[in-house]
Amino acid sequence: MTTKIIFMLLEGIGGTLYMTLLSTLFAYLIGLPLGILTVITGRNGIKPCRKLNMVLGWIVNIGRSIPFIILIVALIPFTKFVIGRTIGPTAAIVPLVIAAAPFIARLVEQSLEELDSGIVEAAKTMGASNWQIIYKVLLPEAIPSLIRGGSITTITLIGYSAMAGCVGAGGLGDIAIRYGYHRYQSDIMIITIILLVIIVQVIQCIFNLAANKIDKRNR
Amino acid sequence: MIEITGLTKVFGADGSIRALDNINLSIADRDIFGVIGMSGAGKSTLLRCIALLEQPTAGTISIDGQPVQGLKNAALIKMRREIGVIFQGYNLLMQRTVIKNVMFPLEIGRMPKEAALKRAMELLELVGLSDKAQAYPSQLSGGQKQRVAIARALAVKPKLLLCDEPTSALDSLTTRSILDLLKEINKELGVTILIITHEIGVVRAICNRVAVIDNSNLIEMGETSEVLEHPKSDITRLLLGQTQGGDR
Numbered sequence: 001m002t003t004k005i006i007f008m009l010l011e012g013i014g015g016t017l018y019m020t021l022l023s024t025l026f027a028y029l030i031g032l033p034l035g036i037l038t039v040i041t042g043r044n045g046i047k048p049c050r051k052l053n054m055v056l057g058w059i060v061n062i063g064r065s066i067p068f069i070i071l072i073v074a075l076i077p078f079t080k081f082v083i084g085r086t087i088g089p090t091a092a093i094v095p096l097v098i099a100a101a102p103f104i105a106r107l108v109e110q111s112l113e114e115l116d117s118g119i120v121e122a123a124k125t126m127g128a129s130n131w132q133i134i135y136k137v138l139l140p141e142a143i144p145s146l147i148r149g150g151s152i153t154t155i156t157l158i159g160y161s162a163m164a165g166c167v168g169a170g171g172l173g174d175i176a177i178r179y180g181y182h183r184y185q186s187d188i189m190i191i192t193i194i195l196l197v198i199i200v201q202v203i204q205c206i207f208n209l210a211a212n213k214i215d216k217r218n219r
Numbered sequence: 220m221i222e223i224t225g226l227t228k229v230f231g232a233d234g235s236i237r238a239l240d241n242i243n244l245s246i247a248d249r250d251i252f253g254v255i256g257m258s259g260a261g262k263s264t265l266l267r268c269i270a271l272l273e274q275p276t277a278g279t280i281s282i283d284g285q286p287v288q289g290l291k292n293a294a295l296i297k298m299r300r301e302i303g304v305i306f307q308g309y310n311l312l313m314q315r316t317v318i319k320n321v322m323f324p325l326e327i328g329r330m331p332k333e334a335a336l337k338r339a340m341e342l343l344e345l346v347g348l349s350d351k352a353q354a355y356p357s358q359l360s361g362g363q364k365q366r367v368a369i370a371r372a373l374a375v376k377p378k379l380l381l382c383d384e385p386t387s388a389l390d391s392l393t394t395r396s397i398l399d400l401l402k403e404i405n406k407e408l409g410v411t412i413l414i415i416t417h418e419i420g421v422v423r424a425i426c427n428r429v430a431v432i433d434n435s436n437l438i439e440m441g442e443t444s445e446v447l448e449h450p451k452s453d454i455t456r457l458l459l460g461q462t463q464g465g466d467r
Contacts, residue, residue, distance in 0.1 A: 118308045119310050119312060125270050125271075125272065126299065126300065126304075126371075127297065127298075127300035127324070127375075128296075128327045136323070137312065142313050215314075216313060216314050216315075217314075217355075218357065219356045
């Protein structure tokens with residue numbers, strides 16, 4: 001293997017991690033509030049509001065029903081408006097964030113819904129305001145579950161970033177498509193697959209360790 | 220301490236489920252009052268109304284001379300802070316240490332941290348768990364968890380402590396020790412206690428007065444000894460185990 005190829009693969013790893021981590025971060029900025037809002041406006045939430053809850057449900061479902069490869073293409077004008085161009089890892093972050101935010105909203109919703117409703121009840125009887133219930137009860141109690149959700153999001157985004165690769169986003173997916181598919185160089189494709197598997201394993205491992213360390217329920 | 224008149228609560232959009240029907244009762248200061256009934260009788264709804272978790276459909280509730288039905292926002296939150304509540308399922312925060320659980324109501328009431336810590340330590344002393352301050356709830360037994368919940372409920376120095384089936388998840392020995400603790404709290408701190416239960420043993424052990432609720436109605440009420448020795452209704456006899464239940 002030439003140094004040129006090794007350098008290219010390293011750059012690919014960098015591109016994949018750059019796209020995945022940055023888009024996970026930005027997507028949480030949208031998805032986390034969206035998920036919290038869905039839970040608190042729900043029928044058994046602390047501030048039920050049927051209309052807002054339905055609208056949120058629609059937004060999340062619409063976002064989740066568009067296949068990612070189509071979303072990338074459909075968002076090209078928007079991406080160009082936000083980033084100024086449509087090619088490269090930074091441009092790929094726009095569709096990645098928009099695809100991941102509703103996904104995260106659902107995961108956050110699930111993490112919060114699975115908490116024992118008794119703890120919210122108890123906080124209410126102690127005179128906690130709705131804000132206090134959110135940031136002192138719901139979020140801290142759900143943290144281990146939210147972290148586990150974070151690993152699902154990050155790994156899903158690695159897969160998405162590979163798809164973004166085929167419209168010139170860079171990263172390992174881009175390399176696999178260009179060499180493995182267009183040039184029939186299966187060896188390079190296999191290497192990128194192995195690298196992706198390793199990245200996924202490492203990320204899963206880090207998140208699991210963090211979740212288990214933080215969770216005080218299993219001591 | 221508590222005056223309830225004509226309390227009615229219906230659920231469902233069409234008001235089809237009548238959980239409480241015209242309940243009248245009063246609980247004296249420093250009393251230990253029991254409300255007993257079968258599951259589904261409406262006793263938990265009664266507690267939830269007094270704890271300001273449910274708005275009554277009709278009737279009035281006054282606590283310490285102050286009407287509490289219809290309170291909203293800041294006034295509601297303020298009133299809730301003056302009542303302690305403990306639950307069958309303890310409802311502790313699993314990601315917080317014992318001491319942080321006890322400090323929780325003080326924290327949300329914005330008490331300075333040092334004062335809150337001092338107060339919480341006193342309470343853990345009171346419930347006999349000073350050595351568990353840094354433990355997490357998952358490391359405690361059921362009885363210990365309920366002690367932490369009691370300490371937490373007492374943190375804000377409430378005059379009223381509401382207990383929703385506080386011992387129903389505990390074995391008989393632990394039940395005994397929790398009931399003794401409640402009795403001690405009533406005596407030492409002068410806290411009025413209302414206990415909701417389906418166990419006649421709980422009433423017998425610590426309640427001065429008792430009300431029997433069945434099918435959303437208050438069936439009988441009086442001194443515990445009087446009600447237990449001369450039950451006037453079938454349901455009371457049933458709860459006492461004096462008649463066969465049959466197909467109720």
